[in-house]
Amino acid sequence: MSAFGLDESQREFSEVMTSFVADKIAPNAAKVDSEGQFPWDNFRACVAMDLPAMGVPSEYGGIGADHVTQAIMVEKLASGCGSTSLAILISKLGMIPVINWGSEQLKAKYLPRVASGEAQASYCLSEADAGSDVAAMQTKAVRDGDDYVITGTKYWITNAGISDTYTVFAKTDPEAGYRGISAFLVEADWGVKVAKLEKKLGMRGSPTGEVIFDEVRVPKENLVGEEGEGxxxxxxxxxxxxxxxxxxxxxxxxxxxxxxxxxxxxxxxxxxxxxxxxxxxxxxxxxxxxxxxxxxxxxxxxxxxxxxxxxxxxxxxxxxxxxxxxxxxxxxxxxxxxxxxxxxxxxxxxxxxxxxxxxxxxxxxxxxxxxxxxxxxxxxx
The missing domain is CATH 1.20.140.10 (Butyryl-CoA Dehydrogenase, subunit A, domain 3)
Structure with a gap:
């Protein structure tokens, strides 16, 4: 990108996205909003356009687009349907820790599935009494042999009940304050439960919920980064x-x-x-x-x-x-x-x-x- 404009490929991509959103996304937006259901038709159309792959590095099955191009994608989707833009954004958010700080094993196992649209991801940071004050979180992860056992409840989780993986932040050392927080990649079928879905003002096609981890066992290999880096x-x-x-x-x-x-x-x-x-x-x-x-x-x-x-x-x-x-x-x-x-x-x-x-x-x-x-x-x- 030049200092004050888009390059030719970005302008072309913007035009393609404008047509795509007008044809495939915007016509469904009112229904998605009124029914309050995940926009599966729109999501599948995005997968057909390889949009979930935009933010995943090419060596893991993605496109590896620059972030200005990714912003163009998100802007165009949001101009037609906010819920659909969020459906694409949330998996990228859930995978940012893996892309930047995850082990090679984690990247190879999970990123290609997100890039292909086979899997979706959520980001579990907030709690009932730990929103802006992240360090006040109560969710704990206790080491038990080759596993960590995670116990706690996360609130305001986008894509709750839809996502296949949850990037979870929990305290491995409760006495260390924010320095005792660690990050884990947790698969939904390891025992993740959705207790409640919120009834919201907007973004109604994107589920937001309360997610419970009741002694969920997570292999030590699914620690993202090092202990205490969360x-x-x-x-x-x-x-x-x-x-x-x-x-x-x-x-x-x-x-x-x-x-x-x-x-x-x-x-x-x-x-x-x-x-x-x-x-x-x-x-x-x-x-x-x-x-x-x-x-x-x-x-x-x-x-x-x-x-x-x-x-x-x-x-x-x-x-x-x-x-x-x-x-x-x-x-x-x-x-x-x-x-x-x-x-x-x-x-x-x-x-x-x-x-x-x-x-x-x-x-x-x-x-x-x-x-x-x-x-x-x-x-x-």
């Missing part, structure tokens, strides 16, 4: 994934703006198109400016995932995620306003865009936490 792995994983949450937010905002522009260009009031009114034009201009600024921040942060010589990823990842998600909320509110009363009904997609946008300000670290991260990076200490 907190470091979790934070570095979020550094790498937050920019793509920003991309998801940009996609939702762009989808809302595109729909609103079409609506105001077609609908007439007082004998002329709504879009001919200067007040409306100013609203559209403001939305477009915000989206473009968010997109460039996302691209900047994503480029740092691939190469970060000055150690700026933590800061820019938080900036991109916080800014883009705030933009998504602002744009969807204003885009809905342009549809008037129609925007408030579920006969039109605008209220879904607004509902889906909200979570981007919350998951993978609330925007208040992002501002803490940014301030620490700027001020130092």
């Amino acid at each position: 907190f470091y792995l979790a934070m570095k994983t979020l550094d790498r994934s937050r920019p793509t949450i920003g991309a998801q937010a940009v996609g939702i905002a762009q989808g809302a703006l595109d729909y609103a522009v079409k609506y105001i260009s077609d609908r007439k009031q007082f004998g002329r198109r709504i879009s001919d009114n200067q007040g409306i034009q100013f609203m559209v201009a403001d939305m477009a400016m915000k989206i473009e600024a968010a997109r460039l921040l996302v691209y900047r942060a994503c480029s740092l995932v691939d190469g970060d010589p000055d150690g700026e990823l933590t800061k820019f990842g938080a900036i991109a995620k916080a800014f883009a998600s705030d933009v998504a909320m602002a744009v969807t509110v204003d885009a809905l306003q342009l549809l008037g009363g129609y925007g408030y009904t579920n006969d039109f997609p605008m209220e879904r865009f607004l509902r889906d946008a909200k979570i981007t300000q919350i998951y993978e670290g609330t925007n208040q936490v992002q501002r803490m991260v940014i301030a620490r990076q700027v001020i130092g200490g």
Whole structure:
């Protein structure tokens, strides 16, 4: 990627994704949302396009695309169906620790299955009393011979009940605080239980649940990294994934703006198109400016995932995620306003865009936490 634009292959990929989403993804979005079921048809269409392979290194059956290209993929999917974009994002999140810190054995065993779409993954970090305060987690992993025995409950787990593997963070040394956290790759059929699925405001096609580990035995080979490295792995994983949450937010905002522009260009009031009114034009201009600024921040942060010589990823990842998600909320509110009363009904997609946008300000670290991260990076200490 050049400093201010996409290269030719990225532009071509963007065009392909635009057509793919219009043909295969967006037409199912309303049904996915209303039924609140995992978007299997959309997921299978993504598999046929090799989209789950985008973030997996080529030596393990993936495509190994750069992170700006991955951001384009996520943005386009989110512009058509937020739940589908999350279905692709979550497996990448679950595999980031394996890709970056897993043993060769773990990579060879699990990554090809995710790349092919045969398997999906979840990321189990949060607990009832340990959301932003990760170090307060109570889930434990006790060594027992050649296994670890994991006991605890994780909350807000995306893809709960769908995923084949769960990347679980647990305390191997409860007395050591955050230094006693370790990471494990746990297969669903080893005894993982889903106790409850949440009824949510948005992203209704992506299940979110409470996941229970009741003395689940995990082979020692499924430890990711070393004992005690879990907190470091979790934070570095979020550094790498937050920019793509920003991309998801940009996609939702762009989808809302595109729909609103079409609506105001077609609908007439007082004998002329709504879009001919200067007040409306100013609203559209403001939305477009915000989206473009968010997109460039996302691209900047994503480029740092691939190469970060000055150690700026933590800061820019938080900036991109916080800014883009705030933009998504602002744009969807204003885009809905342009549809008037129609925007408030579920006969039109605008209220879904607004509902889906909200979570981007919350998951993978609330925007208040992002501002803490940014301030620490700027001020130092």
